[in-house]
Amino acid sequence: MSSDDARNDARNRTSTGTDPIDIGLPVEPVRAAHGASVVEHIRAALDTRTRALLAHDPGTRSGSDPEDLHRMRVSVRRMRAVLKAGRSWLEQDWCRALRAELGWLGRGLGPVRDLDVQLAGLREEREELDEAERVPADRLVDELTERRESARADLLEMMRAERYRRLLWSLGEAVHGGPPIASDPPAESDALYELVRDGVRTVERAVGRLGDPPTDERLHALRIETKRLRYCAELAVPVFDGVVGEVLAAAEKLQDVLGVHQDAVVTEEWLWWLTHGDEDGSGPAPVRDPEVVFVAGRLAERARARRVKQREAWWPAWRKLRRLEL
Known part of the structure; x- marks a missing residue:
């Protein structure tokens, strides 16, 4: 059976399966x-x-x-x-x-x-x-x-x-x-380096849009851009180690700090919803027991403390990334 016949046979199976060959890899x-x-x-x-x-x-x-x-x-x-x-x-x-x-x-x-x-x-x-x-x-x-x-x-x-x-x-x-390609890609790997450089610039622009103090939403947006930079750096680091590897490590650190911040934000939001319901009053609170509400309040305070701590930690992490020369 030819490779194309094998691919067609796999395509016609009723179950996709988890073998890479089953989907044509x-x-x-x-x-x-x-x-x-x-x-x-x-x-x-x-x-x-x-x-x-x-x-x-x-x-x-x-x-x-x-x-x-x-x-x-x-x-x-x-x-x-x-x-x-x-x-x-x-x-x-x-x-x-x-x-x-x-x-x-x-x-x-x-x-x-x-x-x-x-x-x-x-x-x-x-x-x-x-x-x-x-x-x-x-x-x-x-x-x-x-x-x-x-x-x-x-x-x-x-x-x-x-x-x-x-x-x-x-x-x-x-x-x-x-x-499928739209235009002839660069023959060499240099374009990977440019992708990382563009990613750093995008993160820098996101930092510039934050405001003082930055909102939780904009810090989350910065985290998303940092994550994209990290993925581009992972793509390029096998070819360009050195400073690209340093960018990858710095982006990971910044993403981790912003990730802990976002987790704390979401925790507060969940605890509010569980004990207060929808903000617009369209839905009742799932939990109304006073003891449960009290414990939720204590947990929300802890989440807020984590959020405040990460707000103090993200800027040093960003400065370390910004100092790298690409």
Whole structure:
């Protein structure tokens, strides 16, 4: 059987499976040579992240380890970031459509992951409470768990859909034949260096828009731009180590600081919603027991303290990134 016949046979199977060959990926992982074009590096990144997505698909479905879902979400985000970074050389309609489909999957993974993070933090905080306060804290855990199970049911429905299978096949085809290009990409890898440099400039512009003091929303936007820079640096660091590796490390640090800040912001928002309901009054508070409300208030105070601490830490992390010369 030829390779094309094997691909067609796999396409006609009723189940996608988690074997990379089942969605058309090459038998061996794609590796971009040191001097390969930026599009070839994008192809290799798509291959790596698609294989990771497939590897964590079964665990995400079973729910046995939240880290599987986390790794799937990271893979989706990195593929979207790489496609956005390389859109100048990729066929625009194709690139836009694939990013949109990855975004669709990300919107299913995101709520479950966000609730996993909140639940892990809440359970950790619970252990530090007085014994008498742990039972009320359990009510908060139960409420978030119920929300998480609802979000997970929506995700599993998405992963059973034909649309998900088509997305996997689209990724397999992009890796197998190479992404369709709109113009001849630079023959050398220098374009990767420029992507990192552009990413640093984008982060710098985001810092300039923050205002004093910066809002939580704008700090979150800065985190997103920093994350995109990090993904571009990961794409380039095998070719350009040195300062690009330093940019990667500095971007990771800044992203981590802003991530802890955002987690604290979301914790406060969740605790407010659980005890006060929707801000516009359209929905009642899920929790009204005075003891539970009191414990929620204590936990919210701790979250706010973490948020304040990270607001003091992000600027030094940014200065370290800004000082690097590209």
